[in-house]
Amino acid sequence: NAGVTQTPKFQVLKTGQSMTLQCAQDMNHEYMSWYRQDPGMGLRLIHYSVGAGITDQGEVPNGYNVSRSTTEDFPLRLLSAAPSQTSVYFCASSYSPGGNNSPLHFGNGTRLTVT
């Protein structure tokens, strides 16, 4: 099993550009989520999904969109990138439908720089 796969690993965007961060898992996990990690801030939840077709907002959803058309994939879209979105982004999945009763499995992250 590959686990949780994130692409790309690195990305540089100009302000105003859009892009999609990809996340795929092959563990048949119902729960998937996106976090951003900034120095001194720890991890903050952006969006999450408890199953295909269901998404919800986390702590810092502004500027990001998500969709969950399949169990395996949970892409994160930046509609108009801003320098404040410079961060490391982590995708995580869990067997637990609620995402809180079993371990999260993390990808290795996407390091995004917005200039």
Next chain:
Amino acid sequence: SQQGEEDPQALSIQEGENATMNCSYKTSINNLQWYRQNSGRGLVHLILIRSNEREKHSGRLRVTLDTSKKSSSLLITASRAADTASYFCATDEDRGSTLGRLYFGRGTQLTVWP
């Protein structure tokens, strides 16, 4: 707002010593988890402790949970240089349902010197 907060922010010890990290949280929880992150990598789950448990062990790890004080501690015994990493606690909100969010603290950076 973030739920868990680790203390200390940084910890530096010698190999063989024990490392203790603490986590405090604000609201009632269903469970608390500890994760480890090596530099440049994703987080790796270490241990989960439920709100009705007081102590849990896994290898050299010992986790305690005190729901009355809303705090948890992670003890790593006989530390090794390979334990050098950041350690995070994560908690969920107790909404009375299975649909919860998992919130992470800012982490403790542990450095173990050979």
